[in-house]
Amino acid sequence: MIKINENYKKLQASYLFSDIAKRVSSFQEANPDKDIIRLGIGDVTRALPEACVKAFHAAVDEMAADATFHGYGPEQGYDFLRQAIAEGDYQSRGCNIATDEVFVSDGAKCDSGNFQEIFADDVRVAIPDPVYPVYVDTNVMAGRTGAAENGRYTGLTYLDGTKANGFIPALPTEPVDLIYLCFPNNPTGATATKAQLKQWVDYAKQNKALILFDAAYEAFVQDPDLPRSIFEIEGAREVAVEFRSFSKNAGFTGTRCAYTVVPKDCTAYTEAGEPVSIHELWNRRHTTKFNSVSYPVQKAAAAVYTAEGQAQVAELVAYYMKNAKYIREQIENLGYDCIGGENSPYIWIDAKGDSWDFFDTLLNNAGVVCTPGAGFGKCGEGYIRISAFNSFENVQQAMERVKASL
Amino acid sequence: MIKINENYKKLQASYLFSDIAKRVSSFQEANPDKDIIRLGIGDVTRALPEACVKAFHAAVDEMAADATFHGYGPEQGYDFLRQAIAEGDYQSRGCNIATDEVFVSDGAKCDSGNFQEIFADDVRVAIPDPVYPVYVDTNVMAGRTGAAENGRYTGLTYLDGTKANGFIPALPTEPVDLIYLCFPNNPTGATATKAQLKQWVDYAKQNKALILFDAAYEAFVQDPDLPRSIFEIEGAREVAVEFRSFSKNAGFTGTRCAYTVVPKDCTAYTEAGEPVSIHELWNRRHTTKFNSVSYPVQKAAAAVYTAEGQAQVAELVAYYMKNAKYIREQIENLGYDCIGGENSPYIWIDAKGDSWDFFDTLLNNAGVVCTPGAGFGKCGEGYIRISAFNSFENVQQAMERVKASL
Incomplete structure (x- = not known):
């Protein structure tokens, strides 16, 4: 049966x-x-921005002739896009992120939903409230919660955002292993300072926890003192993964391209406490269950990084x-x-x-x-x-x- | 930790x-x-076929103007494509498949890898050998196997394809719940007859099992007597799901578009034996973890169904x-x-x-x-x-x- x-x-x-x-x-x-x-x-x-439209058309034309046709690409995305991202969004802003730490995907929704798969069923999960519902639902599906009671699932640690804390949740008072954060936040628009993110990075290091940082709205940060990436925080390379998307900055909600940054310093542990590279685990998951993004779409996304x-x-x-x-x-x-x-x-x-x-x-x-x-x-x-x-x-x-x- | x-x-x-x-x-x-x-x-x-290229360009042009721009589309795919598939690939061939039974995706690899998620960890899985490695690997990741011994995972039922059976495996001799089949087969090229598939459908009905039928190579079937879909077999609507792709027929390996057909008659069961609609389960999974395929790519795929x-x-x-x-x-x-x-x-x-x-x-x-x-x-x-x-x-x-x- x-x-x-x-x-x-x-x-x-x-x-x-x-x-x-x-x-x-x-x-x-x-x-x-x-x-x-x-x-x-x-x-x-x-x-879509004109530069993206131009690159999109040119790539469709490449697909129209045998000599310039592209079949299967690398599952992690083409290097032309991964490199543009690493340089344009990270290295140029002083963040030490390498080309092969960028995994191109078809959406931050998919990545933020799928990433939990590589961890144990019994990791303790902390999720802000209010927040994008995908983080909660995908952990429910994976069996990391009990039933819902009064609108909240038992077994999850909710990080309350309230008027009193300016919708920047405080550190949890109970131990957690996997922490979802989203700044600028959906739905509240609240944005964490570097000092606030530093607290989370320090917590994660002390507790061997991992932060899944959703930065889908980073392009809207106007204040130059506010961080646009978790990797602006010292030590984050060891304890954080970042989700980003072309949906909101370049209007790709219907065109579909996003990426996830997984530093090679990020470590998870076996039951016996042996360290395992999260980059390697995610690479295995990504290459087994995903076949990369449409070539013309990757070309359109890369055009975001031209002048x-x-x-x-x-x-x-x-x-x-x-x-x-x-x-x-x-x-x-x-x-x-x-x-x-x-x-x-x-x-x-x-x-x-x-x-x-x-x-x-x-x-x-x-x-x-x-x-x-x-x-x-x-x-x-x-x-x-x-x-x-x-x-x-x-x-x-x-x-x-x-x-x-x- | x-x-x-x-x-x-x-x-x-x-x-x-x-x-x-x-x-x-x-x-x-x-x-x-x-x-x-x-x-x-x-x-x-x-x-790519000229018709697809033309439609692809036209859709990119739509994305280039505010008035015709497309943002988020329906997670299951646009009706223009779902309907073209239901009519062009099924209804026209006498298979009773409705538009809303078609789920558009970015690849048959993803769908055939993800589908197992909606079932219990302890369902008994049968997988042909030789076969596309994704079926095995995704079930290993989900914990449905023991360790590998002599190149085979314990806990899986392997369906042997040999020269003696023409690489069309026989029914399993031990009870199984979830059966992967792939015809025309990758890698052997073997193709099952209607009578052979009927045996599998009957087995699934008798045992309340489900068949995941990978038909990525159906376009290459030349013999008019051979089935191109599991839904050509009577009773399959109750016990089968079919994966298809535009990769091999229309050259979409680098363009990325595929689909999965989940009939509303397909039933799985709770621990207590209550029936649950597999269509509803998959719809929940698909809408939670996926955000559909690029609009221009869906338009290019729909052009496959023009004259x-x-x-x-x-x-x-x-x-x-x-x-x-x-x-x-x-x-x-x-x-x-x-x-x-x-x-x-x-x-x-x-x-x-x-x-x-x-x-x-x-x-x-x-x-x-x-x-x-x-x-x-x-x-x-x-x-x-x-x-x-x-x-x-x-x-x-x-x-x-x-x-x-x-």
């Missing part, structure tokens, strides 16, 4: 986005003449950050407390009450869609997230309507 | 392709003026099959027993001795690279695989040289 992975039965059905969709479509049916402005999901809206590409990505980021700043100002002027929007495309708003009530008010009175914070964990209750990914015109109109309706 | 998944320690290092690479480079160093013809790995060599695309894919397949027929004839004329090459791009040759000795003879005397069968499992020892994926001119020259050297 073919038996299921019983851990899947523990998964709480995520009604968040289907609930949102239902409420939006009910509103549209009742108000067919009203147009809706979507500031809910974190999906970019502007075209033209860098200028175009900077322009895209600046565009969305103008939206973010505007949203935060307008919402604060209405008397609501916000964080985020300064070094992040997300604005996290204290709803002064129930997440879903505030969602309904914005939808029904202003025709604006946001995301209720409760969907990101227990600590997200009472908050909503507004995304800056839309046109400035739509953002302006949305804020006018919100002002008139609150 | 961050502990590793101890199952990774059981994995046998695969020296096959690195051994091949080492021997090839030694030969090249010793013979710098000799050119080598590679008929080893199963990678296509000819350009122009179908004609171009047929031409590509015919080209490689002309090579396959030629290779088999030439090798048989030299007095070697072969299977494959008739409904498959692979020719599996009885080396009349050690795989590696034969490999060395072909490399050193003819400058031709093949793949030693031992790399595909214990039953592959004594055989070599020759691939038809190259230009006809290279294949002709390779066979002339082989003739002169044996």
Whole structure:
């Protein structure tokens, strides 16, 4: 008899986005003449940078002739892209990361979901709350939790983000082995300082723990004193892995390219305490279960690192950050407390009450869609997230309507 | 302390392709003026079909303008592609497969490696030998085996393919729950008849087992009486999942697009024996850990199903099959027993001795690279695989040289 992975039965059905969709479509049916402005999901809206489009087309042309055709590439990604990443995102910023420490992939979602596979079933996992739900769900599937009780899985260590700590969680008080961190944070937009990250790196070194650092939103950091990579912190090469993506900076959400940096100094341990290279473990996993990213997509991603590409990505980021700043100002002027929007495309708003009530008010009175914070964990209750990914015109109109309706 | 998944320690290092690479480079160093013809790995060599190139470019152009830009798509793939697959590959051939039973992915390697995750750790697994190594390795990583002994993992049921059974394994004599089958087979090129597949479907129904059917090479089936899908077999909707790919028919090895068909009638069971929909389980896994395939790549894949695309894919397949027929004839004329090459791009040759000795003879005397069968499992020892994926001119020259050297 073919038996299921019983851990899947523990998964709480995520009604968040289907609930949102239902409420939006009910509103549209009742108000067919009203147009809706979507500031809910974190999906970019502007075209790919011209440099990427040019490189994309050129690579498709290579695939169109036998003499320049590319079949299977290296599973870890082509060196032209791995090297551009190592130099452009790390070495140029003083981080000691080598080309062969970069693993190209089709998404930070996949990597952040898959990375836990190479560790033991009984490692103790710490996950921030509120946060991107993939970290929790993939550990539930792997059997590292008990059942859910009051919206939280037993066996997980939740790292609470609250107004009191500025949504920068404190170190855990119980021992943990695998720590997920995400800065700039999704959904709160909170960003950790170097001193704050240093505490985590030190904790990991003292406890032989590993940090999985999700830096998918690093491009939106404006403050030059804030770290954009965990590898700006001394000692991180021994205890941290970093996930990055072209989704948000270069608009690759529908084009699909990302990467994970696994330093060769990162160590895990056998049951008997012998050190094992995490780089080697991940390389084995990656080459066995993955076959790299489309060649034309890798060429398009590499164009991000040309002078033209860098200028175009900077322009895209600046565009969305103008939206973010505007949203935060307008919402604060209405008397609501916000964080985020300064070094992040997300604005996290204290709803002064129930997440879903505030969602309904914005939808029904202003025709604006946001995301209720409760969907990101227990600590997200009472908050909503507004995304800056839309046109400035739509953002302006949305804020006018919100002002008139609150 | 961050502990590793101890199952990774059981994995046998695969020296096959690195051994091949080492021997090839030694030969090249010793013979710098000799050119080598590679008929080893199963990678296509000819350009993408024109219809795919055209659609690929058009979709990149859509990504270049805000008004037509595509961000995140549905995790299961766009309906335009899922529907083209369901109609073009199944409904048109009398198989009852619906659009929402098709899950688009970035590779059959990934899907065939990941699918086991949704089942219990203690399901009993049956895997053919010789076969594509990913099925075995991913089950080792998941902890479904003991250590390796004499080249085989304890706890797995190996389904022996031998000259006596024409490399079509017999049903297992011990009970199993999860069965991997691959026809046309990689590496042997053997192809199962409908009657043979019917036995497996009946076995699965009687034993509440599930068949994972890898049909990555179905496009090469020439005999109209041979099945190209497990879903041509009555009852398969209840007990089978099928992996397919655009890699070999349309030359997508470097472009990356594949799909998995999971019928809604497929059932697995809880520990307590309650039925659970495998379609729902896989949907949960797929949407949690994957974010779909690049939009331009999906558009390129959909072009395979246009009239122009179908004609171009047929031409590509015919080209490689002309090579396959030629290779088999030439090798048989030299007095070697072969299977494959008739409904498959692979020719599996009885080396009349050690795989590696034969490999060395072909490399050193003819400058031709093949793949030693031992790399595909214990039953592959004594055989070599020759691939038809190259230009006809290279294949002709390779066979002339082989003739002169044996």
